Amino acid sequence: MDTLKIFNSNVVIQRFFYSGNFVNQLKLTALSFSSTCPKKRSISASTAPVGTGGRHFHTAASNHRNTSCFSHMAAPTSDGHKEDVKDDRISRITSAIRVIPDFPKPGILFQDITTLLLDPVAFKDTIDLFVERYKDKDISVVAGVEARGFIFGPPIALAIGAKFVPMRKPNKLPGAVISQEYSLEYGTDKIEMHVGAVQEGERALVIDDLIATGGTLCAAISLLERVGVKVVECACVIELPDLKGRDRLGDKPLFVLVS
């Protein structure tokens, strides 16, 4: 089984796949997406999925890699087949995410979910995995953090019949807002939520594409708790465990698909 491990150094966050083909795969992934040659087709998995049994998809990254990986999933079921199907979906989702080195600055390996959005089956699986987890948890609010939280939050909200509340950078939301400042590595930032969007006693989910240090999610939780909302869980597609966001969330549970 391949595992994803993350090592910290002073300057660089690096992510390794334990596979002999790692370096080649990473290059393949980046190149096949950005080149103008026909090979780039492979990254979008546009071939039709098979209906039963295994899924066949031709993302460059999956061609050579044994694609099971762990994630912080819900409690294991006793139904082995169900677990297999879930692992299958996680594999496809993981393979559909691409890593862009040195973005937004040297040393950072950026986890890019846009390639996931190019694979309709993997994108649907992503949403389904969240919906399955939350549909019976009496969630009345899904809060999504600008901007990539806007991509995953609304489909979940629609499927479970909850409101969607956008959390935005300053001065984007019209009308009365409440703000929460939070620390960055250098300096601070702020997110805002509309006054009146949520009511005391509501049960909320906070969604973003990725959790790193957890600063943004903590700010989002604060905004909701300040108006008396119960934050049931934070949910992200990707976690970068070495950045300890999970610890920063403290007593608030975190659910991710890919770690």
Added chain:
Amino acid sequence: MSAGENGGSGGCINGIKSALRVIPNFPKPGIMFQDITTLLLDPKAFKDTIDLFVERYKDKDISVIVGIEARGFIFGPPIALAIGAKFVPLRKPKKLPGEVISEKYILEYGSDCLEMHVGAVESGDRALVVDDLVATGGTLCAAMNLLERAGAEVVECACVIEVPDLKGRERLRSHGKPLYVLVESQFEPNSQ
């Protein structure tokens, strides 16, 4: 065309329209800002909004939906998921990692720029452009240019709201592309 002309969906449309709110003098004096966030707080109205678009596009062989940052990210993905299309985000400069193509467009004062990933859209893709609102049509035209430069065919632009006085529909027509909206809103300069 607008959904209001469709007759049958009238009840839905009323629910959607009444869920929108107008904020005067945002982002600057004289602008009546059409706020869709209140629509998102009404699960039935939000679902109806998506369903109306899905009904229209599900049999049109759309292979890609592009959504314009950031409110296009709210409406585009649910439609894409329902019709089995790719979703491609169009973003302000320097947000998308990796290789992009850019399209500059003119604003009332100055200019702005929209970017799309190289390789996201392919020659032969049939595309829908989604945003929450069309005003002058400048952003939608920039989006269409990006798609056409990548070899896609733009089938239609779809927005929740149109502000007819700002003539976006005419601008799209001169680009040769149709516009579909659910609600029309009047742009009233703030005379209070």
